[in-house]
Amino acid sequence: MERVEIGRLGRPYGLSGGLKFRGEPVVLALKRVYLEGLGYRAIAKSENLNQEIVLYLAGVNSRDAAEALVGLRVYTDRAELPRLEEGSYYYFELIGRPVFVDGKPFGEVADMREGPQDLLVIRAQGSSLRARHRTYLVPLQAPYVRVEEGGIHIEAIPGLFD
Structure with a gap:
C-alpha cells in the first residue's frame, strides 16, 4: 500500500476541534487520512469555508486537542484517491x-x-x-x-x- 502526502494540518478553527488544512482539495472526498506518526484518523466532517478547507477528525473534539496536531503531514493511500480526468494532476x-x-x-x-x-x-x-x-x-x-x-x-x- 503506497501512501502519498496530500498536505499539512494548519491552525485550529473554532472551539470544537476543527483544523485548517493546507494541501490537495481531494481531502474533501476522503473518509480517512493518515497523520504523520499517529496513524489513520477518520474524517468526521470537512468543510470548504471561504476557499479554506477545515477538517474535523474523529476523536479531536476540542481546540486543545487540535493544537497538538498543528503542522502534521497528512497522507492518504494512493488507491483511495479519485481518478482525475485526462490532463489533470495531483x-x-x-x-x-x-x-x-x-x-x-x-x-x-x-x-x-x-x-x-x-x-x-x-x-x-x-x-x-x-x-x-x-x-x-x-x-x-x-x-x-x-x-x-x-x-x-x-x-x-x-x-x-x-
Whole structure:
C-alpha cells in the first residue's frame, strides 16, 4: 500500500476541534487520512469555508486537542484517491519532475502554490549554492507550459526567468 502526502494540518478553527488544512482539495472526498506518526484518523466532517478547507477528525473534539496536531503531514493511500480526468494532476505527482525550458534542462518542480492561479515553484539546477536555492514561480495553466510524460516543458517568454 503506497501512501502519498496530500498536505499539512494548519491552525485550529473554532472551539470544537476543527483544523485548517493546507494541501490537495481531494481531502474533501476522503473518509480517512493518515497523520504523520499517529496513524489513520477518520474524517468526521470537512468543510470548504471561504476557499479554506477545515477538517474535523474523529476523536479531536476540542481546540486543545487540535493544537497538538498543528503542522502534521497528512497522507492518504494512493488507491483511495479519485481518478482525475485526462490532463489533470495531483500536486504531489508534479513535485520532483524535471523542468525543461526551450527544450533544455532547467531544474525541477520543488513545490506547488495554490491560489487564483496554481503556481509551479521551480528550483533551478546549477553548481553554485545560489543557483540551487533560486526558485521561480510559473503559472501551471499558462499556454506556454506543457506537462508531459518526461517532465514539464516551458516555452520561455520575456521576463519569466529574469
